[in-house]
Amino acid sequence: MSIKVQIPSALRRHTGGVASLKCEARNLEELFSRLDQQFPDLKPHLRDEAGQVRRFLNVYVNEEDVRFLGGSGYSFQDGDEVLLVPSIAGGAA
Numbered sequence: 001m002s003i004k005v006q007i008p009s010a011l012r013r014h015t016g017g018v019a020s021l022k023c024e025a026r027n028l029e030e031l032f033s034r035l036d037q038q039f040p041d042l043k044p045h046l047r048d049e050a051g052q053v054r055r056f057l058n059v060y061v062n063e064e065d066v067r068f069l070g071g072s073g074y075s076f077q078d079g080d081e082v083l084l085v086p087s088i089a090g091g092a093a
Helices: 009-014 028-038 040-046
Strands: 002-006 020-024 057-061 081-086
Touching: 002 028, 009 040, 009 081, 020 028, 028 040
Parallel strands: 002 081
Antiparallel strands: 002 020, 057 081
């Protein structure tokens, strides 16, 4: 099952500049395992110490928040486009 994964600019420093890639994955767990293998520096930005999706990482499948599609239980469909979006906050005092 081939999916396309979009890596936003905030995470590209952990992927060697790779902005998107095609990947074989059936679900979020499998996708993250493949990304862990290909981009080890990306791993701590995707999952917490317990192996769960980071609280401030938003995952979209075909522009729909994966939480509304069943969360980590969602099964990718061939051709799905996945976007990983870390929440970024900050500012000056």
